[in-house]
Amino acid sequence: MSDASIQLGASGEGVLREEDARVADFFVLLKPRVMSLVVFSGLAGLVVAPGDLHPVLACVAVLCIAVGSGAAGAINMWYDRDIDAVMQRTRRRPIPDGRVEASEALGFGVVLALGAVMMMGLAVNWLAAGLLAAAIGFYVFIYTMWLKRRTPQNIVIGGAAGAFPPMIGWAAVTGEVGVPAIVLFLLIFMWTPPHFWALSLYRQGDYAKAGVPMLPVVAGPQATKRQMLIYTLLLFPLALMPTLLGIAGWVYGAAALVLGALFILMAVRVLLGEGDRGERSARQMFGFSILYLFLLFALLIIDRSPGLLGGWS
Structure with a gap:
């Protein structure tokens, strides 16, 4: 094998590693640990609700809850990038660490949020979509942008955002709350x-x-x-x-x-x-x-x- 081939191979491997790292950084923006609890509670609401939902539509509903939760997490990281850079627990997140641009994170979150709500509405029902939009909006605008930096009751009121998923799952099956x-x-x-x-x-x-x-x-x-x-x-x-x-x-x-x-x-x-x-x-x-x-x-x-x-x- 020639030296040029070896260099090309090494360069290609480096590009793949960089792309893998980028994917991993954007995945971190979704707050996967928070997302897992959100998805699980949404699934519980879907399972305990009376009535039946086609398995494919049930999977779509759970996916939309997951994507909506991740979208809210990404927008939260965009807005909180200044305080994330100060705190020991969060300073290694992708934006304060310089691995993802703030504008990229915002665009990523907005596109995912709109996509999740639209898919939920078109594939399942618009009440579930409305509740998903309310959950995202509550977390971004009420908790992140308004309450978090202004009142010690931030987590009490803002915690409502994380409580929506069982209602979303229930509404996906029944069309009501x-x-x-x-x-x-x-x-x-x-x-x-x-x-x-x-x-x-x-x-x-x-x-x-x-x-x-x-x-x-x-x-x-x-x-x-x-x-x-x-x-x-x-x-x-x-x-x-x-x-x-x-x-x-x-x-x-x-x-x-x-x-x-x-x-x-x-x-x-x-x-x-x-x-x-x-x-x-x-x-x-x-x-x-x-x-x-x-x-x-x-x-x-x-x-x-x-x-x-x-x-x-």
């Missing part, structure tokens, strides 16, 4: 503050440096811990409502009782913890909160799927 769908919305809405405040407790230095008025920065750790306990107590009966409304069986209900009690126990440990012990408890509560929501929605899906363990209703 029923009481059970609203309960699933409220379940995520009440879960979000203790989940996110647990993170902000051990990352409060980051938020203070970036000038983001998270509750621990503005009101202090103890006030935040008390609020976390209040929200976990309010969440406890909400998690039982799917069983009381008849969209889930007794196994889900028993699991919700146990998981809810553990969540409250963790909130009490965080409240009583001080120093390193308190930070460790906050980290543990943050990790458990993700598991808590995942298990609840997994049990809802299993409960309503006859092929999975025979269903438990």
